[in-house]
Every structure is written in structure tokens, then in C-alpha cells.
Amino acid sequence: MKNHSRIRYVYALMIVGGATLIARILLPYFAPANLVMIYLLAVVIVSTKFGRGPAVVASVVSVCIFDFFCIEPFLTFAVSDSQYVVTFLAMLTTALVISNLTAAARDQAERAMSKEHQTSLLYSFSRELASGPDLTALSEIGRKHICQLVGKKAEVFFCSPATGNGDTQEHAGSFSPEAKILIAKVVEDGSNGRAVITSSTKAIPIRGSSSTKELLGAVVFEEGLGHCDGEKLATLESFVNQLALACERTRLSEENEQARVQVKSEKLRSSLLSSISHDLRTPLATITGAASGIMEAGDDVNLKECKEMASEIFNESRRLNRLVGNLLDMTRVESGALDIHKEPQPVDEIIGSAIAYFSDQLAGRSVETEIPDDTPMVIGDAVLIQQLLINLVENIFKYTPPDSPILFRAINSDAEDLVTIEVSDRGPGIPEDLKKQVFQKFVRAKSKSTTTASGAGLGLAICQGIVEAHGGKIGVKDREGGGATFWFTLPIDHSVDGNKALGEDSAVEA
Amino acid sequence: MSKSKIAVLVIEDEAPIRRFLKMTLTSQGYDFSEAVSGQEGMLKVASEKPDIIILDLGLPDMDGLEVTKQLREWTPTPIIVLSARGQEKDKVEALDAGADDYLTKPFGVAELMARARVALRRTMTSSNGETQSVFKFGDVEVDFVKRQVTKAGKELHLTPIEYKLLATLIKYADRVVTHNHLLREAWGSEYSGETHYLRVYMAQLRRKLEKNPAQPKYLITEPGVGYRLKVSQ
Structure with missing residues (x-):
């Protein structure tokens, strides 16, 4: 800083020297009084370029040098004609006035420019803050911009909303113990309202705009702010205020989000309860009714009827069992506790196990399978994938006529490294607006074949959970010629080199 | 009895x-x-x-x-x-x-x-103490003496491991046989845990023995447990 100002004075003197040189050259042709103008020009230049101080020096030096070089007798400060004294006084006054005015104009221009710069910094800062989704992002944005502003390392902390004062949570970078002490200090000093930022400040509290001035966090400068001028400190203060506003806004929106989630899960819970109680009661009603029918049957019991009722009980119990299984799976999927035993599985085995599960119910339907011989093995949990297919097939039972055919198909797409398994029916299909929703919980399509749609609407949600846990996708599309096709993908297994395994075997044979 | x-x-x-x-x-x-x-x-x-x-x-x-x-x-x-x-x-x-x-x-x-x-x-x-020398299921016949497998009268070519697997499943016919058990019998105990080998062979065997491998009548998969050769219907 000091060097810089000294150089300004040196430059000022050099300009005056230049003026003197020109004056000396012009001296034979002009009256000395006119040469005063050259010096005044030099003072104007100095004051515009280097400010007030150098300009004043230049003014005084100009008068002296003018006297020394341009007024007879030359090379002395003595003056032969006393009227020059008036010239000197006028020259000095004019030079001083000019230097003052010019310097003032210059200062103003500089201030305006710096103000504009700070404003644009503030503007871009607040714009970025507006896009910050959470406190972590805000502290990062704050850190970046404040570093840019003060040109030194800075860190931004926010208190965790739950604890408020006292417990400052780190949101950015790592901090030295000293920095942490400083933050603690900010927190301690917390109650005295708005902070006054001075160049000795090392930590600035971020306070809320409400009357309580709740402490939201702190901005910490490990190296202090000694190098910043008032202008910068003022901008810094507005930065901190902006940070406070952004922090409050984020907290509010987070609270809103939490409230929204809570309402949503409340709703889920109540719809779960209502649908489960309905779905548990329906089979239970059948079971109770059929069982009591058998119990109450007189001595002339009709064996055929009894057996029918018993088979009713049996089937409804199986349905209940599936429902309970699905509910358990749902909670496991949701809590992320679904442990998956990923093993290579041949696709025909996967599809076969689902067909085998429903061998009785599938008796009246034509069941076709299209599995190319070169279909690679997929990675998955045998039990979960069977469950997934069981849910898909159960859906078909619910929504299609009892004699409509089912097609299982496997499509191998090596390029994407996955196998798509399709389950298609010839039922009523899925309405366009339901295609995305069917995989959500408690969404059920209106069944046409039965008057009431049964099931909790959990089956497909679990399918989705299972497929996602395997890193696959699931979807539904219209089938050509009518009906719906549910499809899901499973990753291809690469751990087995089928040819290698078989190669070893034929070697044994030879 | x-x-x-x-x-x-x-x-x-x-x-x-x-x-x-x-x-x-x-x-x-x-x-x-x-x-x-x-x-x-x-x-x-x-x-x-x-x-x-x-x-x-x-x-x-x-x-x-x-x-x-x-x-x-x-x-x-x-x-x-x-x-x-x-x-x-x-x-x-x-x-x-x-x-x-x-x-x-x-x-x-x-x-x-x-x-x-x-x-x-x-x-x-x-x-x-009696063991059968010929075992039949569906149209498949396994002759343990000749080590020959025929389907609908035609001879099937099984690799030694496929034959061992089939023989093991027949030995425990209608009972579930775990993956490890089958691996031990067909490959040896050092292969236990290598279920992917087993799956390759079972798929292979199914293609040779079943009319429709995706809807097997005999070689039934017990998901997560093992296989069962279903003989009695």
C-alpha cells in the first residue's frame, strides 16, 4: 500500500518534470505567464491519475519549479519582477482548486465503479443463493462468494435447525480447532443482536430476521479481515444478511416438506389400514363361513359340498398367506431390509417356478412360454423373483376372464446387458392414465370380470420394489391384439461361462 | 410291513x-x-x-x-x-x-x-436292499447297468455330469435335493457353493428331458433350495 502511494508521488513529480521540459523548450517563444498553463495541465493530469495528495504536491512543486526555471533570473528562486508574485499565487490557487475538484470527481467515479462491482457481486450471490436447495449447498455458495469478495479463505457454518444455538454443525470443508473456538465465541456472544463488522472481525454471526435474532450460523475468517476497506465490509455485511435470509427460507421450505411428507405418510397409513382390513376380512369371511358350514352340517352331510367348502377355505387361506407375504415384503422393501441372495438364475427356471406355483389355477388357461435357447442366465434372488412373477400372474387372475391365455416371454438384449421378461394376457388392458400409477401402492384398476377389485393394491408396488432392488426396471404396455404386457428387466449374469463349464465336462467324457 | x-x-x-x-x-x-x-x-x-x-x-x-x-x-x-x-x-x-x-x-x-x-x-x-436297474419317468428310461438314457425310445446323449445329476435326482426321486448336495454328488465336495455350474447343467438337462423346459413336469425347481425329480404325479 505504502509503496504504491510513494510511486504515485514519484509519477506526479515526473509529470511535473515533463511539463518543465516542455516549458523550457517553449520559453523563448512564449511569455512566461502563458507557460503557467502547461503546469496547470500537468496538475490536472496528476490529480485525475493519482488523486488528491500527489496533485497538491504537484501544485506546490510546479510553482517552485516554474519560478526556478522560467522566471528571470533563471535557476534561482529570486524574482526580478514583483508582479510574478501575483502570478505564483494565482497559479498555486488555481492548481490547488483544480487538483481538489478533479480528485473529488475521480473519487466519485471510483466509488461508483466499486459500488457497481459490489452490487453485481451481491446480485450474483443472491441469485445463486436462491437456487441453493439445502443448507449444505448454501454454505458452499456462501463460502465461494465470500472468498471471492474478501480474497481470503472463509468458511460458512449453519447451526442445525433442531438444536438452534450452541450446536454448530459443520457444513463445509474442514476446520482448524481455532476456527471452531471462534465459532463457539460467536455463539456465546450471540445475544447482542446485529454484529458490527470491523477489520478485526474474525467471525460474523448469521442471524435470523425475526425479532429474536436467532443465531443461524457463522462466517469465519481464519486470517481476519484486516485487508478489507469499509466498502468491502459493508458488502460483506449484506452478503451475510443475504445468507441469513436464504438460510431462513431453506429452513422454512424444509419444514414445509417435512409436514407434507408427514401428511402423506399419514394418508398412506390410513389407506393401508382400510385396504388391509378389507382384504384380510374378505378371505376370512369366506373361511369362517365355509368352516362353520362344515361344522354345522347335520348327520346327512353332503360330502361333495363339504369338500367344495373345504377347497374354498384352502384357496382363500392361500390368498391370505400371499397377502401377508406381500405385506411383509412391502415393509422390508420400504425399510430397505430386503436382503437379496443374488445368484445366477436360468430364465426358464424362474418362469417355470411361477407356473408351477399356480399349476391348479392355471389349468383352465393356455400357458405359453417363449424363451430362446440362447437366453443367458440372469442375476437375482430366486424366491423374490418367484414372488414377483406370482404377483404378476395373480393380477392376471384378477383382471382377466378365467379362460384367457397367458404368455411368458424372455427377450435377450445383450447390448443393454439385460434380459426382459414379459407376462402378457388377453384381458381388458390397462387404461393409459393408470399405466404409471399401477406400480404405486394402493392403486387398483377397476376389474371388469369381477364386480369388486380385490387385493390391497400392493402386488405391483412390491414387484417394483423387488425389481429395483435388483437394479432392473418394470413397466406395462398394451399388447398387440388386445390385453396388457407387464415387463421387467434383470441384469445378465457374467460369473458363469456356460461354455467353459460344459467344456470341462466333455473333456471328462473323452 | x-x-x-x-x-x-x-x-x-x-x-x-x-x-x-x-x-x-x-x-x-x-x-x-x-x-x-x-x-x-x-x-x-x-x-x-x-x-x-x-x-x-x-x-x-x-x-x-x-x-x-x-x-x-x-x-x-x-x-x-x-x-x-x-x-x-x-x-x-x-x-x-x-x-x-x-x-x-x-x-x-x-x-x-x-x-x-x-x-x-x-x-x-x-x-x-433292492435297487432297480432301470428307472422310468414319463417317456424317459434310465438304464443304470448300461448307463443309457432314452427318451421315447431314442437314446439321449448325456455328458457324465448330466448323467450323475440325473442319477442323483433319481436316487432321491420325489425328494428335494439341495444345490450343495447335487454339487457334491456330481462334481465333488470342493465345488460346494458353485451353484451357477449346477444351474447351467440343470438347464441343459431340462432341455434334453423336458418337452417344455419352462413348464417342467419332472425336473422341478424349488426356489432357493434345490431341485426335485417329480415322478409320482
Whole structure:
């Protein structure tokens, strides 16, 4: 800083020297009084370029040098004609006035420019803050911009909303113990309202705009702010205020989000309860009714009827069992506790196990399978994938006529490294607006074949959970010629080199 | 059989299940006996010498797996274990420890009787000491003497490992055979755990033996547990 100002004075003197040189050259042709103008020009230049101080020096030096070089007798400060004294006084006054005015104009221009710069910094800062989704992002944005502003390392902390004062949570970078002490200090000093930022400040509290001035966090400068001028400190203060506003806004929106989630899960819970109680009661009603029918049957019991009722009980119990299984799976999927035993599985085995599960119910339907011989093995949990297919097939039972055919198909797409398994029916299909929703919980399509749609609407949600846990996708599309096709993908297994395994075997044979 | 009735011992802590088993097994002509804990069950096995044991894996006093292991130390009596869905690991462990078969709760009487019959058949054939030289299922014929497999009269070419797998499944026909068991028999014990090899071969074998490999009639997959050669329909 000091060097810089000294150089300004040196430059000022050099300009005056230049003026003197020109004056000396012009001296034979002009009256000395006119040469005063050259010096005044030099003072104007100095004051515009280097400010007030150098300009004043230049003014005084100009008068002296003018006297020394341009007024007879030359090379002395003595003056032969006393009227020059008036010239000197006028020259000095004019030079001083000019230097003052010019310097003032210059200062103003500089201030305006710096103000504009700070404003644009503030503007871009607040714009970025507006896009910050959470406190972590805000502290990062704050850190970046404040570093840019003060040109030194800075860190931004926010208190965790739950604890408020006292417990400052780190949101950015790592901090030295000293920095942490400083933050603690900010927190301690917390109650005295708005902070006054001075160049000795090392930590600035971020306070809320409400009357309580709740402490939201702190901005910490490990190296202090000694190098910043008032202008910068003022901008810094507005930065901190902006940070406070952004922090409050984020907290509010987070609270809103939490409230929204809570309402949503409340709703889920109540719809779960209502649908489960309905779905548990329906089979239970059948079971109770059929069982009591058998119990109450007189001595002339009709064996055929009894057996029918018993088979009713049996089937409804199986349905209940599936429902309970699905509910358990749902909670496991949701809590992320679904442990998956990923093993290579041949696709025909996967599809076969689902067909085998429903061998009785599938008796009246034509069941076709299209599995190319070169279909690679997929990675998955045998039990979960069977469950997934069981849910898909159960859906078909619910929504299609009892004699409509089912097609299982496997499509191998090596390029994407996955196998798509399709389950298609010839039922009523899925309405366009339901295609995305069917995989959500408690969404059920209106069944046409039965008057009431049964099931909790959990089956497909679990399918989705299972497929996602395997890193696959699931979807539904219209089938050509009518009906719906549910499809899901499973990753291809690469751990087995089928040819290698078989190669070893034929070697044994030879 | 000299004994008029086959004796069943049910080791199960849930009273309703014991009651239901008692009702059905008695009506099917079995001699029924029950135990509510693992300790009691093992004592009864020793004293009553049942022909078949139905063992719940979730007993209050000790692990069903432990019961299986201890029983297998001294008795070959067939054991059928009961467990819930999602406990495939327990089932496999019990099967590998020597249990003959498993049933997933809830189960029907038909399933239970089928499993029991198959398990009993094992002890009877082994006590009779006779082994068949030709085994038939569907249109498939396996001649153990000639090591020849034919399907609808035409000879099938099986690799040695495929043949070993098929022979193992036939040896335990109608019973579940765990992945590890099959691996041990076909490849040797050092291959246990390498179930992917097994799956490649089973897929291969299915293609050779089944009309439609995706809807197998004989080579049935028990998800998460193993395979079963279904012979009696």
C-alpha cells in the first residue's frame, strides 16, 4: 500500500518534470505567464491519475519549479519582477482548486465503479443463493462468494435447525480447532443482536430476521479481515444478511416438506389400514363361513359340498398367506431390509417356478412360454423373483376372464446387458392414465370380470420394489391384439461361462 | 410291513398345528404322537422309535437345525422339516444336515402326505436292499447297468455330469435335493457353493428331458433350495 502511494508521488513529480521540459523548450517563444498553463495541465493530469495528495504536491512543486526555471533570473528562486508574485499565487490557487475538484470527481467515479462491482457481486450471490436447495449447498455458495469478495479463505457454518444455538454443525470443508473456538465465541456472544463488522472481525454471526435474532450460523475468517476497506465490509455485511435470509427460507421450505411428507405418510397409513382390513376380512369371511358350514352340517352331510367348502377355505387361506407375504415384503422393501441372495438364475427356471406355483389355477388357461435357447442366465434372488412373477400372474387372475391365455416371454438384449421378461394376457388392458400409477401402492384398476377389485393394491408396488432392488426396471404396455404386457428387466449374469463349464465336462467324457 | 400302523412323531410348539396334524394323520391311518419342544422330541424319538418325524424349525427351546443334527448322529428316521416362507437358508441347512424334505407353512394335507410317503419309501427300499436297474419317468428310461438314457425310445446323449445329476435326482426321486448336495454328488465336495455350474447343467438337462423346459413336469425347481425329480404325479 505504502509503496504504491510513494510511486504515485514519484509519477506526479515526473509529470511535473515533463511539463518543465516542455516549458523550457517553449520559453523563448512564449511569455512566461502563458507557460503557467502547461503546469496547470500537468496538475490536472496528476490529480485525475493519482488523486488528491500527489496533485497538491504537484501544485506546490510546479510553482517552485516554474519560478526556478522560467522566471528571470533563471535557476534561482529570486524574482526580478514583483508582479510574478501575483502570478505564483494565482497559479498555486488555481492548481490547488483544480487538483481538489478533479480528485473529488475521480473519487466519485471510483466509488461508483466499486459500488457497481459490489452490487453485481451481491446480485450474483443472491441469485445463486436462491437456487441453493439445502443448507449444505448454501454454505458452499456462501463460502465461494465470500472468498471471492474478501480474497481470503472463509468458511460458512449453519447451526442445525433442531438444536438452534450452541450446536454448530459443520457444513463445509474442514476446520482448524481455532476456527471452531471462534465459532463457539460467536455463539456465546450471540445475544447482542446485529454484529458490527470491523477489520478485526474474525467471525460474523448469521442471524435470523425475526425479532429474536436467532443465531443461524457463522462466517469465519481464519486470517481476519484486516485487508478489507469499509466498502468491502459493508458488502460483506449484506452478503451475510443475504445468507441469513436464504438460510431462513431453506429452513422454512424444509419444514414445509417435512409436514407434507408427514401428511402423506399419514394418508398412506390410513389407506393401508382400510385396504388391509378389507382384504384380510374378505378371505376370512369366506373361511369362517365355509368352516362353520362344515361344522354345522347335520348327520346327512353332503360330502361333495363339504369338500367344495373345504377347497374354498384352502384357496382363500392361500390368498391370505400371499397377502401377508406381500405385506411383509412391502415393509422390508420400504425399510430397505430386503436382503437379496443374488445368484445366477436360468430364465426358464424362474418362469417355470411361477407356473408351477399356480399349476391348479392355471389349468383352465393356455400357458405359453417363449424363451430362446440362447437366453443367458440372469442375476437375482430366486424366491423374490418367484414372488414377483406370482404377483404378476395373480393380477392376471384378477383382471382377466378365467379362460384367457397367458404368455411368458424372455427377450435377450445383450447390448443393454439385460434380459426382459414379459407376462402378457388377453384381458381388458390397462387404461393409459393408470399405466404409471399401477406400480404405486394402493392403486387398483377397476376389474371388469369381477364386480369388486380385490387385493390391497400392493402386488405391483412390491414387484417394483423387488425389481429395483435388483437394479432392473418394470413397466406395462398394451399388447398387440388386445390385453396388457407387464415387463421387467434383470441384469445378465457374467460369473458363469456356460461354455467353459460344459467344456470341462466333455473333456471328462473323452 | 409287520407293523399295522406307521408311527409319526410331530415336534411342533403350536397347538393348532399339532391338532390339525393329529386329525389328518390319524384319519389317514397313521399312529400319531407329539412333542412340544426339541428336548421332548428327541426323547420321544429314542423311546417311541417313530417311522417318520415332522419337525418344526422354529422351536422355543432349541433350533430345529440342531435337533436335526443331533438326531442324525444316531438315527436314519426320515425327518420332514416345517418352516415359513423366506427362511430358505434354514431349510437348506436342515436339509444339508440330513433332513429328508421340507414343507413351507402354510401347507395342505395333500402335500404333507406326498412328502411323508416319499420319505417313508426311502427307508423301506433301503431296508429291502433292492435297487432297480432301470428307472422310468414319463417317456424317459434310465438304464443304470448300461448307463443309457432314452427318451421315447431314442437314446439321449448325456455328458457324465448330466448323467450323475440325473442319477442323483433319481436316487432321491420325489425328494428335494439341495444345490450343495447335487454339487457334491456330481462334481465333488470342493465345488460346494458353485451353484451357477449346477444351474447351467440343470438347464441343459431340462432341455434334453423336458418337452417344455419352462413348464417342467419332472425336473422341478424349488426356489432357493434345490431341485426335485417329480415322478409320482
